[in-house]
Amino acid sequence: MIERFDETNFKSLCDKLAKKDKDLRKIIKTFGYPPMWVRENSFATLILTILEQQVSLASAFAAYKKLKEKIDLITPQALLKLSDEKLRECYFSRQKIVYARGLAVALINEEISLQQFEFEEDEAIRTKLKKLKGIGDWTTDIYLIHALRRMDIFPVGDLAMVNALKEIKTLSSSASKEELIQIAGPWRPYRSIASMMLWHHYIQSKNIKLPLY
Numbered sequence: 001m002i003e004r005f006d007e008t009n010f011k012s013l014c015d016k017l018a019k020k021d022k023d024l025r026k027i028i029k030t031f032g033y034p035p036m037w038v039r040e041n042s043f044a045t046l047i048l049t050i051l052e053q054q055v056s057l058a059s060a061f062a063a064y065k066k067l068k069e070k071i072d073l074i075t076p077q078a079l080l081k082l083s084d085e086k087l088r089e090c091y092f093s094r095q096k097i098v099y100a101r102g103l104a105v106a107l108i109n110e111e112i113s114l115q116q117f118e119f120e121e122d123e124a125i126r127t128k129l130k131k132l133k134g135i136g137d138w139t140t141d142i143y144l145i146h147a148l149r150r151m152d153i154f155p156v157g158d159l160a161m162v163n164a165l166k167e168i169k170t171l172s173s174s175a176s177k178e179e180l181i182q183i184a185g186p187w188r189p190y191r192s193i194a195s196m197m198l199w200h201h202y203i204q205s206k207n208i209k210l211p212l213y
Contacts, residue, residue, distance in 0.1 A: 004149040005149050006149060010036045011033055013193045014034070014197060027197050030204075031201065031205075035196075037199070042147070043103070043104070047064070047103070049142050050099050050100055051063045051092070051096065053139060057210060058211055061211035063090050067079075067090040077104075080105070080108075102133045103132055117148060122152075125148070126140045136157075141157070142155060149192075151192050152188055152192060154181065154192075161198045161202070164201045168201060
């Protein structure tokens with residue numbers, strides 16, 4: 001059975017982690033519980049996640065908002081009808097146009113099924129998504145956490161989360177990925193929740209205003 005976090009268990013899972021780790025406990029004590037950041041399991045969500053690759057959330061939101069102005073319902077078919085020029089008007093880079101079109105074609109051709117992903121294991125989903133151009137571990141991790149609400153994803157490629165982890169654990173800025181994964185080991189099987197706590201620390205400590213999607 002695939003476990004997910006939801007409104008009924010999210011805060012209790014935060015509490016479990018807080019009991020295990022004093023630094024996570026301090027986040028809740030200082031800033032309260034993190035929001036339960038979730039998105040629908042949809043093509044639009046994956047497009048937004050592609051837009052968020054290696055740019056600020058504000059920049060990604062600006063592009064997503066422009067896209068929604070052109071096609072209110074973001075579907076594979078609707079996106080493929082837009083020319084490259086129209087997508088560039090939505091602030092899509094040349095590479096992200098290729099990635100978005102590739103994802104749309106894969107869904108139309110039933111190479112992947114977002115509905116079927118609801119019932120598949122994390123690594124099976126990762127393998128399928130990473131076959132698509134422009135979708136790597138970070139995009140997959142974000143999708144697994146926010147859209148599929150999987151419990152134990154640790155997005156070690158996420159700069160904000162990594163910086164928050166280094167800060168709360170007073171690690172060297174050059175700490176290795178392996179070291180970070182080892183530190184997060186005791187948080188299994190709830191590393192997705194720990195990641196949200198770390199994002200919460202990062203956002204609150206830096207007083208970042210998130211765009212409203």
